[in-house]
Amino acid sequence: MNTQESRRGLPLVICAPSGAGKTTLVNRLTAEFSLDFSVSCTTRAPRGAERDGVEYFFLSRETFLERRDRGEFAEWAEVHGNFYGTPLQPVREHLAEGRDMLFDIDVQGAAQLALTLPEARFVFILPPSLEVLEQRLRGRGTDGEDAIRLRLANARKEIMESHWFHALIVNDDLDQAYDELRAFYVASRLHPSLRPRLARAVCG
Amino acid sequence: MNTQESRRGLPLVICAPSGAGKTTLVNRLTAEFSLDFSVSCTTRAPRGAERDGVEYFFLSRETFLERRDRGEFAEWAEVHGNFYGTPLQPVREHLAEGRDMLFDIDVQGAAQLALTLPEARFVFILPPSLEVLEQRLRGRGTDGEDAIRLRLANARKEIMESHWFHALIVNDDLDQAYDELRAFYVASRLHPSLRPRLARAVCG
Numbered sequence: 001m002n003t004q005e006s007r008r009g010l011p012l013v014i015c016a017p018s019g020a021g022k023t024t025l026v027n028r029l030t031a032e033f034s035l036d037f038s039v040s041c042t043t044r045a046p047r048g049a050e051r052d053g054v055e056y057f058f059l060s061r062e063t064f065l066e067r068r069d070r071g072e073f074a075e076w077a078e079v080h081g082n083f084y085g086t087p088l089q090p091v092r093e094h095l096a097e098g099r100d101m102l103f104d105i106d107v108q109g110a111a112q113l114a115l116t117l118p119e120a121r122f123v124f125i126l127p128p129s130l131e132v133l134e135q136r137l138r139g140r141g142t143d144g145e146d147a148i149r150l151r152l153a154n155a156r157k158e159i160m161e162s163h164w165f166h167a168l169i170v171n172d173d174l175d176q177a178y179d180e181l182r183a184f185y186v187a188s189r190l191h192p193s194l195r196p197r198l199a200r201a202v203c204g
Numbered sequence: 205m206n207t208q209e210s211r212r213g214l215p216l217v218i219c220a221p222s223g224a225g226k227t228t229l230v231n232r233l234t235a236e237f238s239l240d241f242s243v244s245c246t247t248r249a250p251r252g253a254e255r256d257g258v259e260y261f262f263l264s265r266e267t268f269l270e271r272r273d274r275g276e277f278a279e280w281a282e283v284h285g286n287f288y289g290t291p292l293q294p295v296r297e298h299l300a301e302g303r304d305m306l307f308d309i310d311v312q313g314a315a316q317l318a319l320t321l322p323e324a325r326f327v328f329i330l331p332p333s334l335e336v337l338e339q340r341l342r343g344r345g346t347d348g349e350d351a352i353r354l355r356l357a358n359a360r361k362e363i364m365e366s367h368w369f370h371a372l373i374v375n376d377d378l379d380q381a382y383d384e385l386r387a388f389y390v391a392s393r394l395h396p397s398l399r400p401r402l403a404r405a406v407c408g
Contacts, residue, residue, distance in 0.1 A: 123394075126406050159403050167394035168402055183390035190327075190371035190384055198372055199363050202330050 006197040009095035010189050011117050013103040013110050014181075015162075016125035017155030019136045021171040025125065026102065028178050029185060035102045038091055041073070044082040057087065075105060075112035088116060100189070107158045114164070121188040123181065124162040128172040130155065210401040213299035214393050215321050217307040217314050218385075219366075220329035221359030223340045225375040229329065230306065232382050233389060239306045242295055245277070248286040261291065279309060279316035292320060299323075304393070311362045318368075325392040327385065328369040332376040334360060 012035065016022035029035065041057040043064045052058050059067070064083045068076055076085030086103065094101050103113060103120070113120055127133035133155055137148050162168060167184045171177040192198070216239065220226035233239065245261040247268045256262050263271070268287045272280055280289030290307065298305050307317060307324070317324055331337035337359055341352050366372060371388045375381040396402070 126402070129406055130408055156407050159407055162403055163396045165396060167391060168396050168399055169394060170402070170406070180390060180394055183387035184394060186384060186387035187371060187391035190373060190388060192367045192369060192372050195372055198330070198374070199366055202333055202374070203360050203363055204334055 006195070006201070007098040007189075008119075008194045008196065009098050010100040010185075010191075010194055011091065011095060011103065011113075011120035012100060012185060012188065013105065013113060013120050013122045014125065015105070015107050015110050015122070015158070015165070016171075017127065017133065017158050018151050019133050019140070019155070020125045020127045021136075021174065021177070022104075022125050024174065025171065025178055025181050026104070029181060030102070032182065033100070033185065035100045035185075036094060038086055038094075038101050038103050041067070041085045041087055042082060043084075074116040075109040077106075077109060086113070091117065100185075107161055111164075119191075119193055121167075121184070122165040123167040123169060123184050124158075124165040125169050125171050125177070125181075126159055126162070127155070128170055132172075210399070210405070211302040211393075212323075212398045212400065213302050214304040214389075214395075214398055215295065215299060215307065215317075215324035216304060216389060216392065217309065217317060217324050217326045218329065219309070219311050219314050219326070219362070219369070220375075221331065221337065221362050222355050223337050223344070223359070224329045224331045225340075225378065225381070226329050228378065229375065229382055229385050230308070233385060234306070236386065237304070237389065239304045239389075240298060242290055242298075242305050242307050245271070245289045245291055246286060247288075278320040279313040281310075281313060290317070295321065304389075311365055315368075323395075323397055325371075325388070326369040327371040327373060327388050328362075328366040329373050329375050329381070329385075330363055330366070331359070332374055336376075 014022060014026060039053065039057060041059050041064060043059055043061045046058055050056065064085065067073065068085060072087055072089065073085035074088045074091060076083060091101060105113065110122055114122065130152060134152055137143055137151055143151065169177050169180045218226060218230060243257065243261060245263050245268060247263055247265045250262055254260065268289065271277065272289060276291055276293065277289035278292045278295060280287060295305060309317065314326055318326065334356060338356055341347055341355055347355065373381050373384045
């Protein structure tokens, strides 16, 4: 039975407030499973060794806005005067080839993606408490007082909006949080919509 | 943070054709996690050491039909002249206490339960092929030729109706199938609807 070959890829969206430990969890997931990151478009200039089509697709502002107005982005946002967006066509091609994709976007982008890519699955990672989050942000030593206050206010807002996600994971114990993230990914891949030929393949 | 205490229980429905290996998988799941089986009502007479309220709630036909007509069953069916049904009220009380429940019912019962208990999660276990299923059924040596033919026809029908389940698991390799069932259970427990006070508990 060649049921694996006919799989559709899973779009997996992982959101978390800054300091919740998302990067560590995502690194463990991509070390265990074959998941491609979606490459975003941006109007900001390349930095350092960034290559077009690898870290980002670098577009002029004019091109970005034209493509946005044609509905070519699964989600987009303007941040500090630069535009960022997830192009839908490469995502659809990837998924059609049966390759799972990971989206590293914020809650606002995730909300847009839920409309443009309805088969996507959404998981939100929470800190055990805002106090713990504050301790972690201070422990990093990279943010000033104002930046920490802003991150905490954003975290509270995002957490209170997380009710529409498919799963909530509290990152208190890292191993348990990873077990839950892994379970969510494995379980999401079992959905019949990603395995459209399975029943017929089994029944012969 | 006492977020665990405010969990709602998960209703988990596992369906599979006879011979797909459901019992082995369910036994592994209940050995690892605390899951209660739903106790059904029936109009058939107790057998052997069966106790009322443990294996079944034993009801008269009259009482069963009265309760059925009052909408007290999450799902019900008549099988060989006897009635069987899952009473909704004890299920709701169990779930409200945060205890997860396992439902061992057929696809028709599952379809009813999807309407009466909309938060339930449904997983379907498939054999790798109908040929393998036939070999397994013959290997048991418990069914005659007619019974095997009937089981295979039912299996084909159920598999072709499995598209509405939340997850499909092919039981080819038992360890992989268990990893998937476990993942589905763990992931299903992460849904925000089962953790209604989590966001507020985190935000303080």
